[in-house]
Amino acid sequence: MDNTLELEKCSDEYLLTLYDIINKHLKYLNDSIIEIADEEEVEEEKESE
Amino acid sequence: MDTSIVKKIEIDKNHIENFPLETEEGTKRAKEKYHIAQVEQRNSYVQKEIEIFECHKKNVEEEMQKRLKLRMPNDKSDYFSVKEKEVSTLLNNVKFNSNISNSFKLNLDFILAKINEETSLEELNDLILDFINKFREFGINLTIDDFKYSMFTEEYMMAFLEDDSNKSKEVFDNIYYSCPDLKMHIKMNLLDIINKYDKELSSYVEKLKSTEEFSELINKYSLERANLDEEVMRDEYTNLNSFLNKDLIIANYLDDNQTLIKTYNDLCIGGDYNSLSIEDKDKFNVEINSLFGVLNELSTYYKFLPIITNLLERYKDKATIKGTYSSKKKEYDKENSIREKLYKNYLKANGIGFLAKKKPLKIKNIKLKMNEQVRKLITLRDELLDLEITSKICELDETASIYDFFYRGLSSFEYLEKMFSDKELFSDSLEDNIDAYFKYLYSPNNYFIRKTNAFSEDDIATVIADKYKLLGIAVNSEEISSETISEKIKNIEFVKKVQSIDNSEISREFIDNMCKMNEIVKSLEVNNEQ
Numbered sequence: 001m002d003n004t005l006e007l008e009k010c011s012d013e014y015l016l017t018l019y020d021i022i023n024k025h026l027k028y029l030n031d032s033i034i035e036i037a038d039e040e041e042v043e044e045e046k047e048s049e
Numbered sequence: 050m051d052t053s054i055v056k057k058i059e060i061d062k063n064h065i066e067n068f069p070l071e072t073e074e075g076t077k078r079a080k081e082k083y084h085i086a087q088v089e090q091r092n093s094y095v096q097k098e099i100e101i102f103e104c105h106k107k108n109v110e111e112e113m114q115k116r117l118k119l120r121m122p123n124d125k126s127d128y129f130s131v132k133e134k135e136v137s138t139l140l141n142n143v144k145f146n147s148n149i150s151n152s153f154k155l156n157l158d159f160i161l162a163k164i165n166e167e168t169s170l171e172e173l174n175d176l177i178l179d180f181i182n183k184f185r186e187f188g189i190n191l192t193i194d195d196f197k198y199s200m201f202t203e204e205y206m207m208a209f210l211e212d213d214s215n216k217s218k219e220v221f222d223n224i225y226y227s228c229p230d231l232k233m234h235i236k237m238n239l240l241d242i243i244n245k246y247d248k249e250l251s252s253y254v255e256k257l258k259s260t261e262e263f264s265e266l267i268n269k270y271s272l273e274r275a276n277l278d279e280e281v282m283r284d285e286y287t288n289l290n291s292f293l294n295k296d297l298i299i300a301n302y303l304d305d306n307q308t309l310i311k312t313y314n315d316l317c318i319g320g321d322y323n324s325l326s327i328e329d330k331d332k333f334n335v336e337i338n339s340l341f342g343v344l345n346e347l348s349t350y351y352k353f354l355p356i357i358t359n360l361l362e363r364y365k366d367k368a369t370i371k372g373t374y375s376s377k378k379k380e381y382d383k384e385n386s387i388r389e390k391l392y393k394n395y396l397k398a399n400g401i402g403f404l405a406k407k408k409p410l411k412i413k414n415i416k417l418k419m420n421e422q423v424r425k426l427i428t429l430r431d432e433l434l435d436l437e438i439t440s441k442i443c444e445l446d447e448t449a450s451i452y453d454f455f456y457r458g459l460s461s462f463e464y465l466e467k468m469f470s471d472k473e474l475f476s477d478s479l480e481d482n483i484d485a486y487f488k489y490l491y492s493p494n495n496y497f498i499r500k501t502n503a504f505s506e507d508d509i510a511t512v513i514a515d516k517y518k519l520l521g522i523a524v525n526s527e528e529i530s531s532e533t534i535s536e537k538i539k540n541i542e543f544v545k546k547v548q549s550i551d552n553s554e555i556s557r558e559f560i561d562n563m564c565k566m567n568e569i570v571k572s573l574e575v576n577n578e579q
Contacts, residue, residue, distance in 0.1 A: 007112040012562035015116075018054065019109045019569065022102055025058050029099045032065050034088045 054105070061098055065091065110573055113566040120563065122285035122555065129284070132277050139270040142259040143491050146266055148460050151250040152243045154257075157183060158462040162479055164236040170221055173232055177209060180239055187253045189246055198238035199388070199419050200395050201228040205235065227416055234423055237430075271493035278493075282549045292560050299561045302547055309547070312540050318523045329521065334548055336520045341541045342494035343513055344534060349489045350498060350509070351531040353455065355474045356465075356486075360442050360454045361503065367443040374433070374440040381429045388422045391415055438464040451498040455490055 007015065068091045072083045145154055152158045160180050164173065181191050196206035201224050208220040224231055243250070259266055281287065292299045301308050313322035317333060325333060350357075398411040438461045445453055458464060462483075469475045469482040477485070489495075497509065510526040517524050528537045550557055 007108060012116065012559070012566070015109060015112060016562060016565050019106070019113070021054065021058065022106045022109060025061070026099065026102050026106065028062070029065075029095050029102065032095050033092050034070075036085055036088055036092075 065095060068094075110569065114570050117563065117566055117570055120559075122289060124286050125284060126286075129277075129281060132280075136270070136273050136277055139266070139273055140488070140491065142261075143263075143266050143270050144487065145254060145258045146261075146263045148456075150460075150462060151247070151254050153462040154254055155183065155187070155250065157239075157243060158466070159480060159483075161236060161239055162462075162466050164232060164239075166232070168232055170218065173235065174209065174217065177206075177235065177239075180242075184242075184246070187246075187250060189249055191242065195242050195245070196238055197392060198241050199228070199234050199392065199423060200416060201231050201419070202234045202238045205231060206238075228420055230420065230423060230427075233427055237423060237426060240430075267491060270491060275493035279549075282545070283553045285553050285555045288546075288550055288553065289555060289560055289563060292564050293567050297546070299557065299564045301543075302550070302557050303561060304557075309543075312543055316523055316540065316544065318518065318521050320523070333521055336517065336522050337541060337544050338548065339496075340517050340522055340524065341538070341545050343496050343517075344529060344538050344541060346489075346492070346494050346496055346498065347509065347513060347529060348534050348538060349485070349492075350451070351534065352475075353486060353489065354531070355471075356458055356468055357451060357454055357503070359468065360438075360458055363439040363442045364445065364454075366439055370436070370440055370443045374436045377429070377433050377436050381426070381433050384422065384426055384429055388419070388426060391419050391422055395419070434461065434463045437461060445503075447502075447504060449503050451501050451503045452490070452495065454503045455486075455498065459486065459490060 007018075010018070068087065070084055070087045070091065072080055074080075075083065147154075150158070152161075157180065160176050160183070163176055168176070184191050193203065193207055193210055197203045205217065205220055205224055208217040211217075221231065228234060261269070291297045292302075300306060303309065310322075314320050316322075316337065317325065319325075322330070322333070395412065395415045398408045398415060400406050400408075438458070441457045441460055442454065445457065465483060465486065466479060469477075469479050475482050497513065501507075501509065501512075508526060510529045514524050514526045514529060524537065527533065547557070550560070
């Protein structure tokens with residue numbers, strides 16, 4: 001996948017839409033990260049149960 | 050849309066959503082281990098993608114920054130200020146070639162207008178100095194001989210010309226009780242100086258006059274003024290900046306905006322602008338442009354309406370005015386020569402020559418008489434000025450237009466000064482009011498005041514509304530009364546702004562995109578600062 005975008009040639013509307021899409025995708029990506037509880041915390045949870 | 054980035058997003062989503070995080074095989078511990086390992090793997094993929102898309106985002110932002118700089122129209126402020134100066138010079142030429150007095154042309158009247166009962170001693174001294182300096186500009190050096198209107202002005206000005214503020218304060222205090230009207234004596238003295246040097250002032254004004262015909266000058270000024278106003282209204286840099294700075298909101302100017310649609314429909318007979326043919330839309334736009342000029346003219350007409358009302362009232366004296374001005378002038382001149390005689394007698398009472406003997410009682414009497422005489426002259430001068438403007442108005446006949454009346458009003462600075470001093474009618478300063486009045490009379494947008502008979506009983510708002518209704522513009526007289534006109538002008542100005550942008554090198558869509566990019570870039574700058 002080529003990471004460079006040919007931005008110079010695109011229209012203003014395109015650029016703004018692209019920016020919007022990238023932002024939405026970045027939000028999706030950030031929301032996709034799963035927090036992993038460390039082992040100590042898991043143990044503590046088990047003990048309290 | 051670039052398919053590569055859309056595809057990449059699809060791949061990302063597909064990969065992330067279908068990433069196996071659980072297993073059915075193995076012990077509970079093994080299942081947990083598997084889950085953690087898969088989560089870590091997926092997170093690592095996501096993290097890598099975040100970096101890639103953050104990079105894309107940065108590139109897009111940099112491109113926006115670049116475009117904002119590159120696509121910014123040229124700043125023509127310098128060009129406009131040069132043009133504005135040229136137009137001001139033309140207006141100045143009009144002023145110097147018009148029918149106003151020399152003292153009005155040379156701004157001496159503004160100095161005199163500031164001398165009144167409320168003027169402080171410090172202000173008075175500054176005004177006298179301004180007056181003397183102005184005369185120096187005209188090539189006339191005023192000396193003590195010019196300030197012998199009364200013994201009081203002479204005494205005060207002797208100290209003043211010595212340039213010792215302490216002394217002039219002391220002299221003022223000394224004179225004040227024998228002449229409480231000293232400020233008005235000085236004002237009368239300055240007026241007397243203007244009369245005395247009338248020839249010199251005329252030849253100075255002559256040098257400043259343009260050699261062009263007056264009518265040509267007015268046409269030239271009107272044309273240049275109108276062209277420059279249009280050019281400024283259309284200017285891409287100014288327009289774009291007013292949206293970037295949020296003085297105007299671009300969303301309101303886009304074709305699908307409800308307020309824009311409503312404004313257009315409200316102004317269009319039939320209430321549906323979009324149903325008009327292209328030809329009718331063009332006609333509508335031309336007439337809106339013309340209505341904008343007329344409504345601005347009408348709005349200024351309302352501002353100066355008390356003057357027209359007052360001048361029309363004066364016209365009623367037409368049958369009886371004949372000869373009153375000249376007989377009042379004779380009376381004034383006679384009383385003025387009595388003042389001059391009183392001054393000479395005062396000099397005699399002070400004694401002339403080596404063996405001179407002062408006559409204190411006579412001096413005291415003459416001083417008292419001088420005070421009375423100057424008071425009389427002040428009253429007579431007011432009456433004379435009043436008769437002068439009435440006489441000038443009464444020279445007009447029944448065919449005179451509103452413009453003719455306004456124009457006669459301009460011939461007397463003192464009349465305008467008196468009218469504009471009524472703060473209930475005119476809130477601006479005298480300078481601003483006079484300037485606005487002058488510009489109004491020579492405005493390129495003088496449509497109806499030149500053509501409408503001053504004695505016509507027709508309601509001007511109704512006449513204007515009826516005319517534009519015939520031309521397809523929905524406007525009624527109630528909307529353009531003195532109370533409501535500003536709102537209507539605002540609506541038409543809005544449409545005119547749309548027209549101006551559409552007639553320029555940039556589109557409203559371009560402005561919209563630039564504003565959006567600007568918002569993004571600005572928020573980045575704010576984040577960077579934080």
